Amino acid sequence: MIQNLRHKTCSTLNLNHVSNIIGIINHYLHHQTFTTNFSSSSLTQNISQTNFLIALHVRRGDPVSAWILFHSLHRAHADVDAYTFTSVLRACTLLHISQLGTQVHAQMVKTGADSGTVAKTSLVDMYSKCGSLDEAVKVFDEMGQRDVVAWNALLSCFLRCDLPVEAVGVLRAMGRENVERSEFTLCSALKSCASLKALELGRQVHGLVVCMGRDMVVLSTALIDFYSSVGCVDDALKVFCSLKGWKDDMMYNSLVSGCVRNRRYGEAFRVMGLVRPNAVALTSALVGCSENLDLWAGKQMHSVAVRQGFTRETQLCNALLDMYAKCGKVSLAQSLFDGICEKDVISWTCMIDAYGRNGRGREAVLLFQEMRKEGGKVLPNSVTFLSVLSACGHSGLVEEGEKCFKLLREKYGLEPDPEHYACYIDILGRAGNIEGVWSAYHNMVEHGTRPTAGIWVALLNACSLNQDVERGELAAKHLLQLEPNKSSYVVLVSNFYAAIGRWDRVDELRSIMRTKGLVKEAGNSWINVLGLNQHARSLSV
DNA sequence: CTAGGGTTAG
Incomplete structure (x- = not known):
């Protein structure tokens, strides 16, 4: 069971999983069935070696093992230090469980390990990534010394919560406090400009990027995304073409997505032809096919996806299924849906909507029931309910619609x-x-x-x-x-x-x-x- | 030890 857990990514975790994980961790700790290559005494004696081990688990994407190791240190009353805590906080972030992070925070306060700038920055990052914006800001406010990393963490914090105005406020505060900007800062600045559609401000940041002249792949990607977001695809293309040397997948993906968002489908497909398209680029391109109701192009994407072996990528399959549904091919959508091994809430919602928009309200309602019967593995969200309600509306299913509306608040607390x-x-x-x-x-x-x-x-x-x-x-x-x-x-x-x-x-x-x-x-x-x-x-x- | 770029549903 713990092996399965280790392969869980945070995106598939919901509240049920949170209590499951905590339960499983407690079970293992209680029965002490977890063993490491280190004996208990060497664990506590050589803290820097153990820190390294914890960090290794985190880096390998195995936060559960990191947490268990940390917990055994705690039980052995070992003297942990700030390095231990920062790694463990990242484990909490990967698990997406702020309760664990709060526990760690409390221990840090108790041992005084929370006073340093790096420790506080880790806390800001952990809280913001676990969805506790208020706590993150509180920790930042408590900071005595703030370096550029701390400020950047706060910036990302607001951007993650989709608060670009606040992010720009942070940028201004950094200017007032004479904090030197780093590449990270400019990256966040570009993201703010993109979501605010602030063309002029973004152009100024572009100037700063040119002056900085470093880390051009990441910043160019952010620039491409910014120019695409404000509708200037040609500027995005210019950024792309002017960058000499190595371009990575993300950069291609950003341009494909930008072209598609601006309905420049021809260019999107041309860019995809420059390299072997990856799953993300195909997903972006499929949006273009759906919007154009271009079944022919969509089928091309599908066959490329199959050839590249992307048939297990849930997000890509969702996009494919949605494309077929929008083009009116419900049975193709259905067979795609049946083939998705790890269905997420979007898979279910797309399929329910596929039935609904094609006048098959009964089947939409039935699928919704099936989703609910799956034992809460995937919980419906507000979009799912909207799809069910609109399916009921299109097919005149009054009673079902009333039932669904009741469920929304009473059963799912939405x-x-x-x-x-x-x-x-x-x-x-x-x-x-x-x-x-x-x-x-x-x-x-x-x-x-x-x-x-x-x-x-x-x-x-x-x-x-x-x-x-x-x-x-x-x-x-x-x-x-x-x-x-x-x-x-x-x-x-x-x-x-x-x-x-x-x-x-x-x-x-x-x-x-x-x-x-x-x-x-x-x-x-x-x-x-x-x-x-x-x-x-x-x-x- | 801490911060950054691309993807799916209404």
């Missing part, structure tokens, strides 16, 4: 997002249950969720269908207040007034649209005939 409410309201509205619609709305408000435009749209549609004039007008008013300039919403409201026969309001809204210069957007649909993309535009009045 708080519904506005999108879940909108889907649910839609289901109830189509079923003619207008009182249910409004009680769902009140339920949402009571739970402190603010109605979004999507909620008002769902309510308005329900009111149109059920001739709920009074409350429909309320929804219409809120929607226009929230998004006064979005023509599709004005059209929706106007359709509502048409549905209840208020033609005076319809005319009024038409003239509002004219004076504001709002034009009804064209409806787009993609069809793919014989591998040729034809973009069919339909302009309806």
